[in-house]
Amino acid sequence: MPPPESETILYSAEEIQARVRAIARAIDADHQTEVPLHVVGVLKGSFVFAADLIRAMQTPLTLDFIVIASYLDGATSSGEIQLLKDLDSAIEGRPVLIVEDIVDTGRTLHYLHAVLQARGPSSLKTACLLSKPSRRAVDVPVDYVGFEIDDRFVVGYGLDHAEQFRHLPHIAVIEPPAAPPR
Ligand code: IMP
Secondary structure, eight states: OOOGGGOEEEEOHHHHHHHHHHHHHHHHHHOOSSSOEEEEEEETTTHHHHHHHHHHOOSOEEEEEEEEEEEETTTEEEEEEEEEEOOSSOOTTSEEEEEEEEESSSHHHHHHHHHHHTTOOSEEEEEEEEEOGGGOOSOOOOSEEEEEOOSOOEEBTTBOBTTBSTTOSSEEEOOOOOOOOO
16 A cells, blocks of 8 residues: 555645535525435545535535445445445435445445435435546436546545545545456
């Protein structure tokens, strides 16, 4: 594992904050009702993005987290998705926004979308900080995307490799681990 100094910075903290503010403005513009938007952060990777995003939003909101396991050891995909921690409250009839760190194959989001849609929210949208369109194996709608990136393994701003680097304020590329199978 390379030390932090050898990372290549892809997006600086300032660039990320500018995109986060733009996404927050777009969500505010789309969500014009008094009903609080129920924001669902997908742990662990989205915790930094979700924290910054909700503080940049003006719309009334409530917050919950869900824990999903889709990768083993941070890099190799098991192909299986497991719900490790469910929502604390029901979402039937409520507007819901899923906040994800990165959409890679799309399997995690596809699974989560299906699970939450089945509970009858009044609307279900998704905000992802990063997307790797060239890796997509499952077609999944993403309403708000921070940055579209090439097929490179990134860390920082909540994203990890083997649980490291989540604390970095920027997003960096590290030497890619073996690409997970689609
Ligand atoms: P998907 O189901 O293939 O779309 O995978 C989504 C999940 O894979 C994300 O929530 C991340 O946890 C993880 N992931 C995919 N690409 C990266 C990356 O470049 N860095 C860190 N985690 C990643």
